[in-house]
Amino acid sequence: MDDTVRWGILGTGGIARAFALGLKHAPGAVLAAVGSRTLDSAQAFARELGAKGVDTAAYGSYEELAGADGVDIIYIATPHPMHAPNTLLALGGGKAVLCEKPFAMNRREAGEMVALARAKNLFLMEAMWTRFLPALAEVKRIMASGDIGTVTQVHADFGFSATTDSEHRINKRELGGGALLDLGIYPLSIACALLGKAESVHAEAIVGDSGVDTSTAFIMKHGGGTLSVCSCSIRARSASELIVSGTGGSIRMHRLFHLTDRITVELQDGSSRTIPTPYLGNGYTHEAIEAGRCLREGLIEHPLMTHEDTLSVMTVLDRIRGQIGLRYPSDT
Ligand SMILES: NC(=O)c1ccc[n+]([C@@H]2O[C@H](COP(=O)([O-])OP(=O)(O)OC[C@H]3O[C@@H](n4cnc5c(N)ncnc54)[C@H](OP(=O)(O)O)[C@@H]3O)[C@@H](O)[C@H]2O)c1
DSSP: OOSOEEEEEEOOSHHHHHHHHHHTTSTTEEEEEEEOSSHHHHHHHHHHHSOTTOOOEEESSHHHHHHOTTOSEEEEOSOHHHHHHHHHHHHHTTOEEEEOSSSSSSHHHHHHHHHHHHHHTOOEEEOOGGGGSHHHHHHHHHHHHTTTOSEEEEEEEEEOBOOOOTTSGGGOGGGTOSHIIIIIHHHHHHHHHHHOSEEEEEEEEEEOTTSSEEEEEEEEEETTTEEEEEEEESBOOOOOOEEEEETTEEEEEOSSGGGOSEEEEEETTSOEEEEEOOOSTTTHHHHHHHHHHHHHHTOSSBTTBOHHHHHHHHHHHHHHHHHHTOOOGGGO
């Protein structure tokens, strides 16, 4: 491939728009094509969000996008239960894939996606964008510096008061609704990025009338004797911060931690300092840049968001769901 990474976007909803805007700030990336269930929607999206001077192709089906010429990588922006089938479709068309979170509905689906990418030697990554933000890199750097002593704990939560519209995907079981898969995956994934794989997990949840979890809390034990305490809710406007604590102090990723542009370090001696950690574009730019870098280097996974990382997160999500009795049609 030449240096330009030609992106296709599959789906034209909220996150597809945000990603397309983020892509505009990624050097060497263009929105080459968009696929929707309806041609009108694809055309309107391409007209509004296509790059200047680039003829963004619009397709009225996901199949056409998967088979299109002139597309290197497809960003999957559909509701959770479609992630696996849409990713398999795109990989089947010979395209690399960046797939929204949660990567799949369960570990079984995720395994099939990874297996196909490996068999076809195609790049595949979960779009857990926080892993690539400057704030997380700075937190890791400070942890490694020994500034806060020996790291022992992470506390993280993510909650907001979501719509109660029973037709919205967040409240709909058939569309993978609930707090855990939409929001809880952030504290879970970032705690594992900071402390390593979860060895065990214990969870409690409130399940609403719609049959999906409205609030879930879980504690994980990580390798090396560290703990993370996490929660998520679609019925609580919580602090949505993350705090890493060690024997000599703490690091706070401010509200909303998953896209924060500043962190604060507090030390045992009472001193504190706030460090700006600005991101490019709207933040999604970083994952687009990193996926593009992997494509140029011929990698099929990113070292900061490996297939194994994703499969491990999916395993923990399955365990939590088993403990709180949260099942989806995709599980059968
Ligand atoms: N990384 C983040 O910050 C972030 C933020 C929000 C959401 N997300 C993730 O992105 C995914 C999409 O979320 P969203 O908020 O963008 O959803 P959304 O606004 O409802 O858009 C989803 C799009 O998927 C397509 N689609 C295909 N089958 C569908 C179906 N049965 N029902 C509804 N839409 C269907 C539609 O596009 P067409 O009509 O064009 O086919 C629709 O516009 C979710 O998995 C979510 O977890 C990530």
